[in-house]
Structure formats: structure tokens, C-alpha cells
């Protein structure tokens with residue numbers, strides 16, 4: 273019978289159906305970081321349990337780790353304590369840890385794929401909502417909470433209710449200056465932030481198929497912002513080329529065998545989806561959020577809505593967002609003054625993101641009133657970017673070049689907004705307080721658009737920033 277990738281991978285990992293209707297799923301890969309794991313390990317210790325599959329468990333430090341001064345002990349006692357706990361827990365349970373001295377440290381959703389740990393057909397868990405990123409490889413990847421981190425450590429299984437599957441077909445060609453970030457912001461803007469609740473999203477169509485793995489990761493990363501806990505892309509030659517020769521990917525004949533199996537996992541053409549949505553890629557423009565959830569966005573040349581412009585159920589949300597942001601209905605998005613520019617996070621801090629942003633900033637300088645920083649997604653990304661001289665381009669333009677980490681995505685470290693600052697951010701959440709200040713304001717956009725805003729000092733259309741011929 274024709275099946276979706278979701279059904280195939282789900283069935284392969286289903287241990288049994290629980291009395292409450294949830295499925296007990298075996299977990300192929302558990303990624304752990306310093307912030308959601310200490311309590312889970314403590315509970316294991318208290319109950320005298322061990323880690324069920326340390327060979328399927330990998331750890332890194334990313335959420336609270338400082339990105340400016342990274343010498344130990346960290347000045348932030350909480351960061352030092354959480355990092356030390358993770359080190360001890362990994363030692364005690366035989367879990368590989370990609371820490372700062374490893375040279376392979378980075379945001380958990382950047383290093384998993386980078387190391388070849390993330391592979392098609394896997395079930396993957398991590399104590400972070402944006403674990404859906406790994407779905408870019410044709411895996412089913414679930415963000416979990418601390419108590420589930422404990423459960424997965426102890427049993428290597430996760431209890432989860434089977435969702436429906438919505439296929440989102442993006443067809444046609446993206447225009448210049450339009451990136452994967454614009455595509456996913458548009459999907460969330462059009463379908464809404466709750467539409468994915470109870471669904472897994474399958475991203476398909478020729479516009480998705482043409483995307484690189486970095487771009488597919490950006491798309492899948494933000495599935496949760498549209499309400500879908502899981503998002504995936506069917507594996508294809510782009511996926512296999514990315515994985516070949518990665519450290520933990522199968523090698524030689526094993527890779528050939530794995531590739532044939534991975535290919536067979538893609539959704540069958542005559543499979544049935546619970547819902548299908550189609551988007552025209554050409555209709556998508558550079559997109560910016562203006563509100564307090566990722567669905568409140570307009571194209572850069574658009575104007576902010578009034579509560580009366582939206583469906584009755586959304587009116588209060590629009591009014592609340594306009595008030596919090598201090599914006600007026602009808603005001604143009606372009607020209608909104610910014611104070612901070614942040615290029616980073618597991619959504620958009622991979623090498624291709626930094627390359628695109630560097631093209632925009634080359635030959636320009638950050639506006640005098642803007643504080644700008646680039647936080648590479650991993651030490652591997654940082655090294656590759658430095659090898660290409662991207663760090664110098666950013667530094668010369670007035671950006672701060674940092675060590676790898678989550679940084680201002682969630683501001684658990686000193687990288688944070690102050691007061692009412694407005695931040696052009698390549699991250700994934702614009703909730704109140706997300707970037708460290710309870711009154712701080714976040715505008716989500718692509719890294720190239722962040723770069724353009726940093727230079728202009730205000731939201732600006734990246735397509736209008738002159739690119740010197742040498743870097744075009």
C-alpha cells in the first residue's frame with residue numbers, strides 16, 4: 273500500500289500502542305544539551321537508573337554557553353554549573369560530549385547534521401522545540417521536555433500521539449533576495465501558528481526539492497512555530513550528497529546500502545495525505561515579522577495590518593501585538609528603525625547563511641546606532657567561515673564575531689536585548705521577552721535581510737542594497 277515517509281518511519285519505530293492511544297516509539301538518536309538535561313540525569317541517579325542506549329546519545333553545550341569570553345570557569349555561575357553537570361553526566365554514563373575543547377561544539381541542531389548523526393529514516397529527540405530541524409533529512413524529529421528527556425535516557429523510547437500528515441507543496445521559483453526563511457515565514461503567516469497542531473508537515477514541491485540541505489533545515493526548523501511538532505522533507509540525492517563522508521554516516525558499501533534504503537523511505541507518489549496545501553514560490557517576498565508570534569509577518573514592502581483586517585479570532589492578537597511593539601496599523605514595514613542585528617541560531621547560522629549575509633555587508637558598515645553580532649552555529653561553521661574570510665568581512669563592517677552557541681536566540685547568556693530595543697534577528701521566535709528583555713522587540717527575517725537592516729539601521733529590502741561586483 274502506498275505510504276508517506278511519515279507512515280513508513282513511524283511503523284518501523286513503533287514498539288506498541290499504549291492504552292491512552294499514544295504510540296511507544298523507539299528513538300534512534302537522542303541529542304542532549306546542558307540546559308534541559310541536568311534535572312533528567314538527577315532523576316535517573318535518584319531512581320538508580322542508567323542510560324539505556326549511550327551509543328545513541330550525544331551531547332553538546334549550546335544554550336547557555338557564553339559566546340564572547342569562553343574561558344573556564346565561565347563568569348556566569350549558572351552556565352558553569354550546567355556545563356559541569358553535563359560533563360559529569362556524560363562521563364558517568366559514557367555519552368560522547370562535543371564540548372568547547374572538542375572543536376566540534378555548536379548548536380545541537382547544527383552539529384547533529386554536520387557530524388552525520390542525523391540520517392534519513394531515524395526517529396530523533398532533543399530537549400529543544402526546534403528539533404524538527406532534523407526532519408530536513410527525512411527523519412521524524414521531536415522536541416521534548418525535561419521529563420521526556422529523562423524517559424528517553426532511561427528507556428530510549430518516547431510516548432507520542434500519532435499526528436496526521438499535511439503535505440505543503442511549494443511550487444515554482446523563488447525570486448531574487450527570497451530565501452528559505454521567507455518561505456517558512458510565509459507558510460506560517462498564511463496557515464497560522466496553530467494550524468499544524470496535531471499534524472506533521474511534509475514539505476515538498478519543486479521549490480523545496482531544489483533547496484540545499486541548509487535551506488531545508490531552515491524550513492523544518494520552524495515547523496513548531498506553525499504548530500507542527502514534526503516537519504520533514506523526503507530524502508533525495510541532495511540529502512545523500514550532504515551525508516557522504518560525514519563522520520558518523522555509513523561509509524563505503526554500507527553507505528551505498530543505506531542510500532538505497534533511505535531512497536525507499538520517501539513518500540510514495542500515490543500516497544494519501546490528510547491535507548495538502550499548495551504555495552506559489554513566486555508569490556513569496558522577503559518577509560519580516562512585525563508582531564509577537566512568527567505568524568504575524570508581512571513582506572518588506574508591505575504595511576502592518578489593523579485588527580479589522582484579520583479574521584475575528586485573530587483581532588485581539590493583532591491589537592495586543594501592535595500595542596506591545598509600539599507600532600501603528602498601516603505603517604510600512606520598511607523603514608522600521610532597529611537597534612540590534614543578530615545573525616545566529618539553529619534556524620540560520622550555517623555556512624550558507626553567513627555567506628549570504630556577508631555578500632550584503634561587504635563594502636558597507638553597520639549603522640552607527642546599531643549593535644550587530646554574528647554567532648556561527650557551530651565551531652565547524654566558524655572555522656569554515658574564517659577560512660573563507662567571512663569573519664573579516666563582518667568585522668570590517670562593524671559586526672562582533674562570536675563563538676558558537678544559541679546566544680540571542682533565547683538570551684540565556686549575556687547576549688541579550690536591553691529595554692525596548694528592536695532586534696532584526698535571523699532566529700525563530702519573536703515572543704515577548706524571548707531575547708532577554710521583557711520589553712525587547714524582535715523582528716524575524718532572513719540573515720541577508722538582517723545584514724541589510726544592520727547596514728541601513730532600519731528594516732530595508734535586501735534587494736535594494738548594492739552588492740559590490742567582487743562578491744556578487
Ligand code: SF4
Pocket residue numbers: 334335379380381400401402617618619677678681682700
Ligand atoms: S538556537 Fe534557539 S531554537 Fe535553536 S537550539 Fe538554541 S535556543 Fe533552541
